[in-house]
Amino acid sequence: MTLILAREDYFPSPSMPVAVADRSPQPSFPPHSHQFSEIVMVWRGNGLHVLNDRPWRVTCGDLFYIKDQDCHSYDSVNDLVLDNILYCPDRFKLGLNWSQLLPLNDSKQPAHWRLTTRGMALARGVIKQLEQESRKSDLLSLQLTEALFLQLALILRRHRYAAEGQQRLPEGEQLDLLMATIQANPGHQLDLAGFCQQNKLSERALKQLFRQQTGMTIGHYVRQLQLCQARHLLRSRDCLISEVAARCGFDDSNYFSVVFTRETGMTPTEWRQRFMNAARAGTEKQRPALAGRPLS
Incomplete structure (x- = not known):
């Protein structure tokens, strides 16, 4: 039976749309799904990430969009350090078309991407701010958290590239x-x-x-x-x-x-x-x- 991670165990309040789970390091973890979606960003080390029964050998720069119905696990980890940015689309208040930034219900979009070195540096700073604000529950923090998550989604959109595709990257990286x-x-x-x-x-x-x-x-x-x-x-x-x-x-x-x-x-x-x-x-x-x- 697949383990299901509940919202109340990871979000500080029923209104907060985003939370950050720092996995430093990420241990082996059995197959599980969530009552929320998440973005997985790998910073260092390596490990085996199995997403919907497909194995991926992950390391720094790997980026995954995990939907709530997905099932994934971690195994054979070696100093694997990552961040999980958890989010509940139904709690978003900004009047945005999030499907243009996140693969919410689009099964055709790939779940696995790579993030450029420049993108990782930009994302790291936003995630630190996001982690601090998402721990609070006042109205201003709720609004700032969603705004920071929007900034992160835009950075990932601009600096990600298809893991299995051929495309031009900035010189020097x-x-x-x-x-x-x-x-x-x-x-x-x-x-x-x-x-x-x-x-x-x-x-x-x-x-x-x-x-x-x-x-x-x-x-x-x-x-x-x-x-x-x-x-x-x-x-x-x-x-x-x-x-x-x-x-x-x-x-x-x-x-x-x-x-x-x-x-x-x-x-x-x-x-x-x-x-x-x-x-x-x-x-x-x-x-x-x-x-x-x-x-x-």
């Missing part, structure tokens, strides 16, 4: 350029030396910066992205193991099986069968109820 390159082609081998030469970057300095911000080497991060993609494909697509391996950047399907088993404790076939059995069990549970219905 080394980590942003690298992350965008990696995530645009997670199934391809990264030519780090060529990337650094093309963008006039120091390979050694970039490696140090990446390790400092994420807690991982670049190679380990790329491998984790590939394995997350493999988990998703094994569950959602009916294709051969060798095809999954190739799409996730593994030339040898046997080596892919070894790496996947070492990471998950299951072979790719066992991983796929696990979810097939779960789906079959859910179908079996529904049959008695259907069988008992009178014919029309």
